[in-house]
Amino acid sequence: MFFDSWTGLLRVVIVGACAYAALVLLLRLAGKRTLAKMNAFDLVVTVALGSTLATVLLTSGVALAEGVLALGLLICAQFAVAWTSVRVPLVRRAVKATPTLLVWRGRLRAEAMRDQRVSHAEVLQAVRAQGQGGLNQVMAVVLETDGSFSVIPLSSAGNLDALENVPDVPKS
Numbered sequence: 001m002f003f004d005s006w007t008g009l010l011r012v013v014i015v016g017a018c019a020y021a022a023l024v025l026l027l028r029l030a031g032k033r034t035l036a037k038m039n040a041f042d043l044v045v046t047v048a049l050g051s052t053l054a055t056v057l058l059t060s061g062v063a064l065a066e067g068v069l070a071l072g073l074l075i076c077a078q079f080a081v082a083w084t085s086v087r088v089p090l091v092r093r094a095v096k097a098t099p100t101l102l103v104w105r106g107r108l109r110a111e112a113m114r115d116q117r118v119s120h121a122e123v124l125q126a127v128r129a130q131g132q133g134g135l136n137q138v139m140a141v142v143l144e145t146d147g148s149f150s151v152i153p154l155s156s157a158g159n160l161d162a163l164e165n166v167p168d169v170p171k172s
Contacts, residue, residue, distance in 0.1 A: 012057055015064050019056045022068045023049065030075045033082055039145045041095045045078040096145055099166045103127075103141035106134075106154075112168070116143050126151055142166055 027034055036042050049071060056067030085092040100116050102109055102123055113123065123141055126149035132138055139157040142150045152162070163169045 008060070011060060016057045018064055019053055019067050023053060023071050026072055026075050030079055034075055034078055037146050039096045041081060042078070045074055048074050099145055100143040101140060101166050101168050102143055103135060103138055104170060106136045106138055108135070118143060
């Protein structure tokens with residue numbers, strides 16, 4: 001239960017170091033976008049990479065070459081989906097959510113909040129986290145595709161072109 005063999009420990013050290021080095025190399029080759037947490041698909045790939053690395057480290061039935069191949073496959077799949085989603089709108093709609101406007105000009109949008117399962121308290125927390133004392137100081141709160149909140153204060157709303165891809169933003 002606490003100790004099986006020195007061979008097992010040595011395997012973890014050797015395979016772990018090699019698998020880690022391979023993962024770092026693959027991630028560097030694939031680019032910065034590979035581990036971005038921009039949407040649910042990116043999160044799934046990140047979790048799957050961690051799970052695969054753990055499996056390679058701790059499962060003696062999985063050879064290092066198989067593990068590196070699995071890591072490479074996940075990274076290639078993520079790269080292919082990201083590349084395609086930038087170029088093909090149908091793929092983009094299939095793998096990426098759209099941002100949701102939760103607050104507009106200081107007023108909560110109850111239906112949008114209900115649809116996204118966001119509570120009043122969560123919106124207020126996001127507003128406070130941005131240093132705003134009240135909804136009346138907020139032009140917009142957007143639930144982003146990665147689940148984070150973006151708060152745009154009235155004082156820095158500008159021309160609001162940052163909201164061009166957010167559905168349901170009133171024109172005035």
